Amino acid sequence: MYAFTYRKAKDVKDAAAGLAKNADAKLLAGGQSLIAAMKLRLSAPPELIDLGTISELRGIKSDGKNVVIGAMTRHAEVAASTDVKKAIPALAYLASQIGDRMVRNMGTLGGAIAHNDPAADYPAAVVGLGATVETNKRKIDADAFFKGIYETALDPGEIITSVSFPIPKRAAYMKFKQPASRFAMVGVMVADTGKDVRVAVTGAGPCVFRVKEMEQALGKKFAPDSVANIKVPDKGLNSDIHASAEYRAHLVTVMAKRAVEAALK
Numbered sequence: 001m002y003a004f005t006y007r008k009a010k011d012v013k014d015a016a017a018g019l020a021k022n023a024d025a026k027l028l029a030g031g032q033s034l035i036a037a038m039k040l041r042l043s044a045p046p047e048l049i050d051l052g053t054i055s056e057l058r059g060i061k062s063d064g065k066n067v068v069i070g071a072m073t074r075h076a077e078v079a080a081s082t083d084v085k086k087a088i089p090a091l092a093y094l095a096s097q098i099g100d101r102m103v104r105n106m107g108t109l110g111g112a113i114a115h116n117d118p119a120a121d122y123p124a125a126v127v128g129l130g131a132t133v134e135t136n137k138r139k140i141d142a143d144a145f146f147k148g149i150y151e152t153a154l155d156p157g158e159i160i161t162s163v164s165f166p167i168p169k170r171a172a173y174m175k176f177k178q179p180a181s182r183f184a185m186v187g188v189m190v191a192d193t194g195k196d197v198r199v200a201v202t203g204a205g206p207c208v209f210r211v212k213e214m215e216q217a218l219g220k221k222f223a224p225d226s227v228a229n230i231k232v233p234d235k236g237l238n239s240d241i242h243a244s245a246e247y248r249a250h251l252v253t254v255m256a257k258r259a260v261e262a263a264l265k
């Protein structure tokens with residue numbers, strides 16, 4: 001790890017001012033991805049601006065239509081929230097499946113989606129549920145937020161403040177875990193919003209993506225059989241020591257079918 005300076009931001013404005021002053025500074029949320037990258041010297045920010053004590057960035061609110069979760073809300077808080085469990089049980093379940101206890105007690109929603117690891121779980125929830133990402137500057141639709149591997153629509157100096165998840169009619173998330181890290185080898189969120197059906201896949205490609213063919217089939221008939229024979233092409237999917245692209249493509253169909261089954265229970 002290279003040397004860096006550290007400071008706690010008082011509020012979002014203060015954090016934004018810090019980023020404006022030093023373009024190479026980085027925000028510190030739960031540190032579960034950033035600190036690991038710094039230890040490996042893959043990232044060397046000269047300054048860390050800690051969001052940890054900004055209370056306006058924490059908490060969960062539900063108004064019957066949307067569940068709004070502050071960017072600094074920890075995965076464990078989302079998993080344990082009675083509001084989330086009641087309104088969007090699939091989201092509470094997804095959060096409960098992230099990493100291990102330490103990761104869930106430190107990692108945050110904002111950090112996870114800003115980092116946009118190709119195998120992260122939250123991108124599937126944000127896109128699958130058709131959420132809106134709110135920053136200190138604007139609101140960004142889920143479909144426009146995730147741009148590519150570790151890449152998002154965030155501008156330099158932009159800070160995620162919360163994510164608003166519309167409450168679906170029914171939804172479920174199923175993931176096939178990488179057994180050591182518990183990141184998603186493939187994870188699929190299926191959501192019946194009441195107006196349409198959304199299917200979002202994480203872990204399989206460089207970035208979360210939707211499977212329109214499955215969405216259309218489920219829109220006609222919301223049943224496991226509707227997706228059982230829909231295959232995604234393996235071209236361009238991730239291939240590594242854990243799973244080939246072909247295997248990941250196969251898992252997309254299997255996880256989508258299981259997610260539909262779970263959503264119907």
Ligand SMILES: Cc1cc2nc3c(=O)[nH]c(=O)nc-3n(C[C@H](O)[C@H](O)[C@H](O)COP(=O)(O)OP(=O)(O)OC[C@H]3O[C@@H](n4cnc5c(N)ncnc54)[C@H](O)[C@@H]3O)c2cc1C
Pocket residue numbers: 026027028029030031032033034035036051071072097098099100103106107108109110111112114115117119120121122154158159160161181182183184
């Ligand atoms: C062993 C291990 C297992 C894991 N398993 C899983 C898993 O199964 N599923 C999964 O999804 N994830 C997993 N993770 C990742 C975990 O969820 C992290 O919490 C997450 O990737 C980063 O969140 P963080 O709050 O720790 O962010 P940090 O590491 O603090 O920050 C990550 C990046 O986001 C930026 N950032 C942070 N907050 C904001 C904000 N509000 N606005 C703009 N930019 C911001 C930072 O500057 C940094 O670039 C795992 C991590 C570890 C170490």
